[in-house]
Each structure stands twice: as C-alpha cells, then as structure tokens.
Amino acid sequence: MNEPGSGQAVQSIQSRCCIVGGGPAGLMLGFLLARAGVPVLVLEKHRDFLRDFRGDTIHPSTLELMHELGLLEDFLKLPHQEARQLGGQIGDTLLTLADFSHLPTQCKFIALMPQWNFLNFIAERAQRLPAFSLITQAEATSLIRDGERIAGVRAQTPLGPLEIRCDLLVAADGRQSIIRKQAGLEVMELGAPMDVLWMRLSRHGDDPEQTLGRIDAGRIMVMLNRGDYWQCAFVIRKGGYQEIREQGLPAFREEISSLVPYLRNRVDELGDWDSIKLLTVAVDRLRHWQLPGLLCIGDCAHAMSPIGGVGVNLAIQDAVAAANLLAEPLLDGAPSFDALRAVQERREWPTRMMQRVQILVQNKVISRVLASQARPTPPWLLRLFGRSPLLQRLPARLVGLGFRPEHVRSPRAR
C-alpha cells in the first residue's frame, strides 16, 4: 500500500489493542493485557528506555502490584535504594515528614531506581508473553478514523510508514501526547508555579542517608539518594530559567552550595549547562479520557506535578484499572464505549484528589517560598508532624499508596 504523495510503501498491521507510548502506563498495560491473552502492540518512539528525567521513584503501591504479579522478588534484585522515611529541612530545622514503616504492604519503603531499569524489567517480562509485541523507533503521527470511531494509528519508523488498525487504541504517550491533541480532547490546565532543574552530584561516604527536601530563603531543592550520587531537583519559578542562565553558572553553583553547604566541594561537577536539564512542570487533566475506540491513560490523561513523586505510580494504577476493566471485553473484540468510560470513572477521583493536594502544596508552600527572601521556619502543622511518628503515617499513606489503590484483577491466560 502507498501513502498518498509519499511514494513510500505503507506496512499495515492489525492488532486487537495498540498502545502508543512505552512509558510506565503503556508498558504495564501492555504486559497485563498480554498476560490475559489479549494481542497487544506497544509503539515507542525512542530506540530504548535509556533516557533520563522520568522520575525515579517506585512507591509501595507499585511494589505491592509487583508482588501480586509474582515479580517482586526478581524486581528487588535490580540495584536500588530504599527510602523508609522522607524528611525535609526548612531553614535550620530538620523534620521527618513521612514514615512508611507502618504501611499495610509487602514493602514499607519507596524504591529509588532509574526509570529505565523499571521499564526494561517490565518490557523484558512482557516480551516473554506470546500476545505481546513492542516496536521501538515507531513514532505515532496521526489517527485513523472510521466515521466516529478511532480505528487505529499511523506511525513513522526507520523502515518507513506503518499503519496499525485495532479494536482499541490506548494513548499512553505522556504529557505532550500527540494522540490526545489529534483526538481533540479538552484539556483542563490546572497550573504550576514552578519548573525544575534536574542534575546529578556525586554522593560522598559521610553525606546523610535520607532522601531530603531542603527549603530556604527563595530556594527549594529535593535530593534523592541514588547510592554514589544525589539526583537533585532544584525548583525554580516558572519561566525563571533564562534569568538563572544569564546570572551564570558560578552564581548557580553558589546558590546550591549555600542551600546545601556539604555540596560546595563538588558543585564544579556541574561543568556546563548541558549537565543541568530544565523540566517544565505541567498539571492538567482531560475532561473526557475516551472516544469510541480510544482511551487515554497516565500523563496523557492527567499530567501530575512532581510533588510527592507520584506520577509514575498513578500512571501504573491507571494501567492496572484499565486492564481490570478491559482485558475480558478485549478477549472478545472491541470494548464498548461504556467500558472505556468506566476506566475514567474508576481513576478520575484518585487523580483529582491527588492533584488537589499537589496544588495546595504548590500554592501554600512552593509559591510562597519562591517569592520570599526571608529564611522560612516550619509552620506549626509541619512541626507537629515532625514530632509525631503517628502523624507521619498519614503523608506516608498518601504518598506511598495514594487514594483508592488498585489491585491486579485481570485474568492470566492459561
């Protein structure tokens, strides 16, 4: 077949389900559907999963799902660090804010692991299933419509154009989703006052262990303990990146050193601006996550703020809910529109609640700190949490499990 005007042969494929995007949402859904025996094809535009800035936290809710799938033991053999508590330093005051040790889960910690290791693990397990296919370097470019119904997707690959016709197309292509744009789905922008500069600095033997947020006059930095290095997220005012660059790298290094003095002897590792990546923060949600033949999940349906590092886990929860609700209908053919709507009905409330909490923190903490030059002191509520191990269980539950955690109910093919 030839694409009009291109002169290049178009290869056509049929699949019961096609998923655009091999991130946490897309790969987990692909794995679960294939495990249930549904033929599924995942398209990923990159060659591999080896890329940075994707969120490195695997929360207890996701570890619990790995346990339910019988994968936990092997998964925890991958190199990782375990954060059993989350702390913060506000001005001079050190506080423990969340303690995971009482969660009713197998793992009472957040596993810190580069996301590519997590994605490689799921992809490798999925590829053992006969119903699963993954095509990398396949970038979805446009939708195929059949009247009102979305009937598939066109993609570009190094071997030429590809056309996939399917009973269900799942958009899991992240916050910049081309699929949701082409489908014309309405996006509700919820706003974020900040962006993030993402960088690594080496970790020395006498550094603290704890994964920590630091807040001081006009500055916020979160440091994830990654063994021999710190993964640092330096929070800046939205749109403030250019100004920081104009002030120069020495000034930026000084900002970091004065916020975290023990980093002073290694800030020179930030040799140029290429070692510091700007991550634009967006918080939004689709009004409708579906059209006939199409379902959006993960960041494509709801981009999360980095607060709490919950985005990966919400994406995975969406995948589990979608598999629970759609695997059986998909074994018989195209799921009804009502079945697709049921996924949004299941997942919208936990998403909305989490975004509400994130926006509260953005407005009450982040915006205020970034706008002030005064040295902050912890508000009484945080001091209370810092003093009470009992209260520290609440944020641990919120961050570690989220609202209405999902469990694997989708069938396993014999």
Ligand SMILES: Cc1cc2nc3c(=O)[nH]c(=O)nc-3n(C[C@H](O)[C@H](O)[C@H](O)COP(=O)(O)OP(=O)(O)OC[C@H]3O[C@@H](n4cnc5c(N)ncnc54)[C@H](O)[C@@H]3O)c2cc1C
């Ligand atoms: C600054 C920042 C820090 C964060 N930190 C954390 C954290 O610590 N912990 C956490 O849990 N979350 C964090 N997040 C959020 C987290 O990264 C996302 O919520 C999560 O990755 C969403 O997963 P997803 O599968 O929906 O989408 P994505 O991870 O965005 O995956 C989408 C996939 O689709 C592919 N794709 C895109 N377009 C196409 C196309 N046209 N064709 C084919 N493939 C395509 C992409 O290459 C990608 O692999 C952070 C986000 C930001 C902005």
